[in-house]
Amino acid sequence: MRVTFTVNGRRRTADDVWEGESLLYVLRERLGLPGSKNACEQGECGSCTVYLDGVTVCACLVAAGQAEGREVRTVEGLADGDRLDEVQRAFVECGAVQCGFCTPGLVVQAHDLIERTGRPSDPEIREALAGNLCRCTGYEKILDAVRLAAARRAERGEARR
Amino acid sequence: MDFLRPRSWAEALAAKAERPEALPVQGGTDVMVEINFAVRRPEALLDLNRVAELTAWSAEEDGRLRVGAGVPYTRLIDELGDRLPGLAQAARTVGSPQIRNRGTVGGNLGAASPAGDGHPPLLAADAVVEVESAARGVRMIPVAEFYLGVKRSALEPDELIRAFWAHPATGPQYFSKVGTRNAMVIAVCSFALVLRPGERRVGTGVGSAAPTPRRAAAAEEFLAAELDWDGPLDEAVLVRFGELVAGAAAPIDDVRGTAAYRRHALSVLARRTLTWAWNDLRAAGPERRTG
Numbered sequence: 117m118r119v120t121f122t123v124n125g126r127r128r129t130a131d132d133v134w135e136g137e138s139l140l141y142v143l144r145e146r147l148g149l150p151g152s153k154n155a156c157e158q159g160e161c162g163s164c165t166v167y168l169d170g171v172t173v174c175a176c177l178v179a180a181g182q183a184e185g186r187e188v189r190t191v192e193g194l195a196d197g198d199r200l201d202e203v204q205r206a207f208v209e210c211g212a213v214q215c216g217f218c219t220p221g222l223v224v225q226a227h228d229l230i231e232r233t234g235r236p237s238d239p240e241i242r243e244a245l246a247g248n249l250c251r252c253t254g255y256e257k258i259l260d261a262v263r264l265a266a267a268r269r270a271e272r273g274e275a276r277r
Numbered sequence: 278m279d280f281l282r283p284r285s286w287a288e289a290l291a292a293k294a295e296r297p298e299a300l301p302v303q304g305g306t307d308v309m310v311e312i313n314f315a316v317r318r319p320e321a322l323l324d325l326n327r328v329a330e331l332t333a334w335s336a337e338e339d340g341r342l343r344v345g346a347g348v349p350y351t352r353l354i355d356e357l358g359d360r361l362p363g364l365a366q367a368a369r370t371v372g373s374p375q376i377r378n379r380g381t382v383g384g385n386l387g388a389a390s391p392a393g394d395g396h397p398p399l400l401a402a403d404a405v406v407e408v409e410s411a412a413r414g415v416r417m418i419p420v421a422e423f424y425l426g427v428k429r430s431a432l433e434p435d436e437l438i439r440a441f442w443a444h445p446a447t448g449p450q451y452f453s454k455v456g457t458r459n460a461m462v463i464a465v466c467s468f469a470l471v472l473r474p475g476e477r478r479v480g481t482g483v484g485s486a487a488p489t490p491r492r493a494a495a496a497e498e499f500l501a502a503e504l505d506w507d508g509p510l511d512e513a514v515l516v517r518f519g520e521l522v523a524g525a526a527a528p529i530d531d532v533r534g535t536a537a538y539r540r541h542a543l544s545v546l547a548r549r550t551l552t553w554a555w556n557d558l559r560a561a562g563p564e565r566r567t568g
């Protein structure tokens with residue numbers, strides 16, 4: 117079947133999509149967007165996290181046909197050209213990336229948390245990231261990165277006011 | 278495989294009548310795992326995401342809430358957490374934020390897993406499941422009659438789940454679940470409790486400790502007879518309540534825990550949730566207790 121939806125602001129069409137295929141497969145294998153990672157295909161690891169109509173979901177658990185006509189934002193859609201998003205920059209600066217496999221999912225999920233709550237508390241950060249597994253970092257530097265990104269964003273917000 | 282995309286409830290019922298073998302998919306958090314791992318290869322998927330009726334909820338004239346089968350857990354927590362606190366507590370324990378953003382009570386009912394976290398609070402709250410078919414119209418199924426066996430429900434092949442109906446809380450409600458960590462845990466066992474001070478009744482629901490979710494009927498009857506609603510909580514009553522809840526279970530030994538552990542844990546959850554609820558009730562004062 118053919119599936120058409122908006123990805124990172126652009127309308128995209130994929131053909132010959134199998135009816136049981138996941139949104140993750142379509143993004144990675146048909147639309148050339150390999151940022152979202154495929155690690156478990158069962159919702160356990162969060163490495164495939166994307167926005168679907170503004171809500172974060174595991175792309176591996178969305179049937180491709182369910183994305184028809186809807187809006188998807190992947191990790192590739194967070195940066196503004198070469199300018200990394202605040203969360204991405206904080207991950208680089210804090211050393212929150214080792215092998216990097218979990219990073220795209222964590223960045224999208226952390227981005228959503230900061231968009232929604234502004235300055236999340238530590239329990240809020242842990243709760244929001246509970247569905248994103250990292251086998252390398254031990255999470256401490258990921259928490260540092262989220263705190264840093266949230267603090268910078270809050271500062272910018274106050275400066276603008 | 279076919280991919281069916283009804284745009285309304287009427288279209289969805291017509292599609293299910295014509296293709297009873299089609300597998301409905303709402304949040305996909307159960308269905309897509311099975312498809313990704315080739316556990317299931319349905320002849321057709323029936324996508325319910327466009328059926329706007331399923332993602333709405335309303336307060337009905339008889340005072341009950343009618344909650345569409347496709348309202349995701351995240352919205353249930355945000356929008357109905359005050360009126361359905363027991364179910365909202367259970368919803369908070371489901372999977373992870375990403376799973377709660379997609380997963381629904383309708384899908385939990387459709388899957389009818391004995392470990393589904395939505396079931397104990399629905400049982401304790403005396404919820405009713407509204408199902409419908411194009412041929413026979415609406416059936417209202419009390420949730421205790423909905424579960425027939427492990428992953429088997431009273432839903433007929435040509436029917437879809439439209440909503441569940443439940444009274445807003447009139448007293449404290451609690452849900453408690455045993456697992457190895459906070460997130461991403463299939464319950465080892467779980468328990469839900471609803472106090473109805475006006476009727477002087479207590480509702481219960483036991484999860485992951487029998488082939489189906491079930492009420493602890495003997496424990497409910499015991500409290501109806503023995504609980505002194507105007508006094509402090511009697512230790513002997515509390516202990517007996519725990520024993521009767523454990524006795525309602527028919528657990529098995531599996532990788533998540535032994536039958537004996539489940540029975541023991543259930544008696545602890547029962548005593549704990551009743552104590553919490555009782556403390557809330559006393560803190561709320563006498564008006565709350567009679568209300």
Ligand SMILES: Cc1cc2nc3c(=O)[nH]c(=O)nc-3n(C[C@H](O)[C@H](O)[C@H](O)COP(=O)(O)OP(=O)(O)OC[C@H]3O[C@@H](n4cnc5c(N)ncnc54)[C@H](O)[C@@H]3O)c2cc1C
Nearest residue numbers: 159303304305306307308371372381384385387393394438
């Ligand atoms: C990582 C992960 C963690 C999880 N953790 C938990 C947990 O902690 N607790 C828990 O209870 N569950 C958990 N689950 C299971 C799942 O998220 C829940 O059962 C959820 O409620 C399913 O809802 P859904 O809308 O995604 O269902 P779907 O996958 O869309 O459907 C599930 C079943 O219901 C049927 N169905 C859906 N809607 C209807 C309808 N309107 N009418 C008729 N049939 C319908 C489908 O055909 C299918 O059989 C987890 C799943 C994953 C992947």
Ligand code: FES
Nearest residue numbers: 156157159162176
């Ligand atoms: S690949 Fe989707 S959650 Fe792991």
Ligand code: FES
Nearest residue numbers: 214215250251252
């Ligand atoms: S950096 Fe390797 S899994 Fe997280």
